[in-house]
Amino acid sequence: MATGKLYKHSLALLTDLYQLTMAFGYWKLGREKEEAIFNLVFREHPFNGGYTITAGLETIIGFLSDLEFDQDDVDYLATLQGNDNKPLFESGFLDYLSNMRFECDIDAMPEGTVAFPHEPMLRITGPILQCQILETALLNMISYQTLIASKAARVCAAAKDEPVLEFGLRRAQGIDGGIAASRAAYIGGCIGTSNVLAGKLYGIPVRGTHAHSWVMSFDDELESFDAYAKALPNNCVFLVDTYDTIQGIKNAIIIGHKLRDRGHTLAGVRLDSGDLAYLSIEARKLLDDAGFPDAAIVASNDLDEFIIDSLKRQDAKINVWGVGTKLATAYDQPALGGVLKLSAIRLPGQDWQYKVKLSEQTTKISNPGILQVRRYHDRSGFIADMIYDEQLGPGDLPIIIDPNDPTRRKRITTNPPYEDLLVPVFRKGELVYDPPSLSRIRQRVQAQIGSLHPTIRRYMNPHTYPAGLEQRLHQLRTELILNARGYTEPPSNQ
Amino acid sequence: MATGKLYKHSLALLTDLYQLTMAFGYWKLGREKEEAIFNLVFREHPFNGGYTITAGLETIIGFLSDLEFDQDDVDYLATLQGNDNKPLFESGFLDYLSNMRFECDIDAMPEGTVAFPHEPMLRITGPILQCQILETALLNMISYQTLIASKAARVCAAAKDEPVLEFGLRRAQGIDGGIAASRAAYIGGCIGTSNVLAGKLYGIPVRGTHAHSWVMSFDDELESFDAYAKALPNNCVFLVDTYDTIQGIKNAIIIGHKLRDRGHTLAGVRLDSGDLAYLSIEARKLLDDAGFPDAAIVASNDLDEFIIDSLKRQDAKINVWGVGTKLATAYDQPALGGVLKLSAIRLPGQDWQYKVKLSEQTTKISNPGILQVRRYHDRSGFIADMIYDEQLGPGDLPIIIDPNDPTRRKRITTNPPYEDLLVPVFRKGELVYDPPSLSRIRQRVQAQIGSLHPTIRRYMNPHTYPAGLEQRLHQLRTELILNARGYTEPPSNQ
Known part of the structure; x- marks a missing residue:
């Protein structure tokens, strides 16, 4: 795994302090066995595009496979103090961290899947304490590679059938800003990189x-x-x-x-x-x-998809496009804005309690439940995506509802074939997934993009792909929101 | 050193392939002992600002101190092929790399120095083969940390006397995109970070x-x-x-x-x-x-310097500012655009031959020579910066010429005190520099910014600080440019 190849130690401390203070809180309150579900989502496609390409899962797998708090880590944590100059953490908690082993379930979209706003790209289920500690690293690794893979897909779309090389290392944001960018750019469609270390680590052709x-x-x-x-x-x-x-x-x-x-x-x-x-x-x-x-x-x-497009309209006779800064830093939108949101919680052995995070901005309200994404397709390509709750189930003849405008709906009537996009990656901390090779991931990207209607692939002013909530999940969510705002009784169908 | 703490192996392959093919070319042609001077510069302040804060030198020191091509590295390079499917590199060259030890001189501005366009922030002198191999990593490490330190300085300027915390890890570009961002943000003036690993590696306060x-x-x-x-x-x-x-x-x-x-x-x-x-x-x-x-x-x-400024104008009662995505990714300009340009070359034992790179864009023409930066100051602060050639010397009563508009000049008449900004860091590959602590670097930043006129510190539409070329260096450069364009005799004073 890449993190194991590259980094000397576990990256357990690659987290925000508040994840550890919350973890300590859960431990201190005896809630360390309480379980939660968190979903990694984004709210808008980057670059005003019509689709997003997931990437970074193998990096996550490497990170989680190496995860442990070593003596150095807990020694460091023992030095941290609160505002009374007393230790922030008790030694019992530090012992707990030292002995902690990753024991969550992870379900995720395979790398190279097209994803849409509000769809969980990754779902983590397990002790809330562990989910919380891992949140920051999961977001960091998935969001950035997803951003770059999506940018690369746009640049390659502009170049049409001509090859694109990624040349961004010197301008990338830090050492493995560059390394992760090369990997994600290759996933997104580039045929090679200038980055020799990425070539060695991932087998990407170097030029x-x-x-x-x-x-x-x-x-x-x-x-x-x-x-x-x-x-x-x-x-x-x-x-x-x-x-x-x-x-x-x-x-x-x-x-x-x-x-x-x-x-x-x-x-x-x-x-x-x-x-x-x-x-x-x-x-x-x-x-x-x-x-x-x-x-x-x-x-x-300084090429990007817009300059490449312009050059092609001018009949430029260019056969190979070398794209650096604008690709490796996703110059026009350098962060995806991914979030990891709690959707359910339970005491050991009890039922899941579903949760929503409110916001005055409709698009920032989270989705409750044990979320899965079903993608319907026919011979011509993808028809629609439906986020559903695994307990409520996908329903017969389901209706998909746009969470930002519940009057926009799509009924699935013909029992079309479908694929459930989240696949098991870890079960109780054990890897149960065989990560595909990069070349397989690249093939998946091309097949996925090819299954989108051309109007959705357009990199300027694309059509919106139909993606939303299954009807009963939508109803449950609405009830939870209203309930939290003090308007109705608790939901009837939870 | 940070890279040694974090990375399992040497990062010798953290380079672009063309650096290695050029290195092979120099070796194959028997030019491996030929020496060169390269200067790391940027051409415009990031964020339309009036100054830039250097950062990243300690990361470079760590990288260079660990530098070696291990067996894995050369085994990988041996697999690379040219367009005839034969090996790109000869085994003799790979042996050469295996045995190669870093033997360059490096002079650099200490971290936390304010720098201006075209000033060398770092100068590397040594075998052209080695300079070339190192170019990509030097640019990567210095450019990004310099960008973030400069952004942090702007954000902290907007917050005035109120503390700023860096919260960007989850949105940063890759694993040590986040780690390097936390370090650079602390250098630029933030008082702490949410990033626990950066806290452990660098002793940055975590919150x-x-x-x-x-x-x-x-x-x-x-x-x-x-x-x-x-x-x-x-x-x-x-x-x-x-x-x-x-x-x-x-x-x-x-x-x-x-x-x-x-x-x-x-x-x-x-x-x-x-x-x-x-x-x-x-x-x-x-x-x-x-x-x-x-x-x-x-x-x-989603705070940045402009939103903070706006909130303060509205009398917002905010005591501590947490700044994440916009800082850690330098959202409004995610790359500095640093370059490393050849300024001189010599055969062993012979005189330096000065070099310029031409361009149709005036600001992209490089500066020749063995470049040093002299900063003049008086009691009220910095007066002007002069880039001079160490062989030509700084001159008496020097005149500083703006390279983008040679009619803009400033004469230094009063023998004011000065500081030469590039200090020896490596000599023949040996570290001769004692890197200051981060807290010393932070103090330097505040002293340096405090020595700039307030109109230059302004983060919107700042005044331009006087910085340019020493008169004779300017003349020499002009002659070299004209000569390369076929207009005059070779320069008379080289």
Whole structure:
């Protein structure tokens, strides 16, 4: 698992302090065996898009598989003080943490699933104390990779059938900001990365040739290309814009002929500045006229889906797109805004009590229950998603209700095929899931996106996919909300 | 060192593939002993600000101190292939990497220094092969922490004398996106973090009490506060907006009296939604009237410097600001755009050859030379910064020239005191620098910001601080640019 490969210790302390103070509270009150269900959801698609691609589950699995509070961790916690300068935590609690083993159930959407607002991407069931401690890390790992996989899918959609390479490590937010970005970008559809460590850890294809500094380290550009071609004849994509791009292309062609004479190939040229539409068209002409119709034109320089789209509308002759900063940092929306919300709680051996979190903003009110997502489909693709409660069940001929506008409904009448999206990942702390390879996840992404109507795939002003609550779950939720606001009796069907 | 504490292995492969193909090229051409100088610079202040706070050097030191290509790394590199399906790298090169030890010089601005566009924040001198391999990691680590420290300084400036807590881990970009953000936010002026692992690794004060889920796990809010107060009487800041904020404040007061009766303190309440201006004013009245004038009002919920400023203009009664997503991801500009540019190269034992990288965008043209930054000051603070070449020297009565508009100049006439900002960190790969503690770095930040004119500290539409090139360096650079564009003879004073 990736966290095990990369990190020296367990990351048990990768949490917010309030998770530990609450955990201490539950322990102190003798509630450590009380069970809860939390759901990881987002409220709006990132980038004003029409769908979101889940990612990060394997990172979570690695994190949970390594989870333990080691002596260092509890020694550190023992130093923390409250406002009376006395210890925040009792030693009995620290012993409890030292001996604690992860014992929750986790159900999650497989990586590479398209997800919609309010759908649980991950559900954790187990001692409330453990759920609480894990909340921060679960959010951190899933939200960021989901954000980047979704961004990559958009960028790749703009590039259509042309390959996209992820070049973001130098601009990424921290060390494994970069590593996680490379993994998620590959899931989302990129064909490779410049990030060598991500290549090693995850088996992602790595790509790269040379930078401006290579050219500058020689007396002139032609000499630099010649030297590179001698050293690495099987990896020749020449960066042509260090001094003058058109001259650079001509120099690449001169060396291209030499490569060909020696039995090698001019793989392409890279444009990293200037007017990429104009320059790529000129480069294509020069390369074609010189007998290099197969030499690729790679473009980079602050690209994103909108610039790629614009370049394609201008008939830019670009074959490979290198996308860095805008992808690895999700520049136009650098956080997904994921939340993990409590939906039920129970004493050991008793029934679940369903819970909602209120808010003056309708979209911020949480969903109660033991939530599952059923996705209906037909031969042409996905029809609708229904969030239902596993105790109430999915219902016959179910009606799906938009929680933000309960008059928007969709009736499922034809018994279409369906898939329940949350699958068991952990049971009582034991891994019961065999994580698919990255290439399988990539295939899933393409199949999932391909099952969406083209109007939903549109990356500007997309159509809204039908996704909502099963009718009885909606009714139960409404009753719980009204009840919490003091308007009605407790719900009748809980 | 942090990377050594956190990561299992050396992070030698935390680089772009093209750095390794170039390194192989230098090795293959017998140029592995050739030396280069690269400078890490940014071109514009982030967030349209007037200054930037450097951070990340200690992370770099940890990374470089652990640097080595282990067997795993070279085994992986041996699997990489070129477009003829033959190995990309020769085994002799992989042996070279295995035996390679870091042997560069690094000079850098101490963490917590205010920096300006085009000033080298870090300079690396040594075998071009090594500089190249390290480029990506240096950029990654310095750029992100510098971005977040600068953002934190802005947020803290908006909060004026009131403390700011960093709460961003759950929304940060990856695992140590969060960890590095907490460190940098503390450097920039935050007084603590919610991130427990950052607390342990760096000694940053950690803060936190409870979430909505704590309240929801009880039958009612009052019972939840009462239980929390029993479990953690020395850490009582009650989150009051789970159901109804005003009622929540009243419940906090009820428990506050109980706490006081038992010899403890109601530390405060936290508002996490709704109209923070209105609610904080109401909360203050209720708390004061109930005899809790010292209970703090903590606010959170998508805060940034602009919202904090707006709340203060509305006389919001907020004592502590919790800032998460907008700070930890630098939401309005999630990448600094740092670059590492070659400025000189030499064969062993020969003179430095100065280098510039051209661009059609004036601000993207690099600076040649062995660059140092001299900061002049007087009793009232900093006067101007001058980038000079160590071979040409700083000059007597120097003139500082704005590289983007050479007619904008400033003459230094009075022999004011100065500080040369780049200090030796590594010499021939040996650490020669004693990194200051985080608290010293924080003090430096405050002293540095305090030495800027208030018009430069302004976080909207700031005045531009005078910073530019020493006159002869400017002349040399101009000659090199013109020469590269074919307009004049080679420079006369190199």
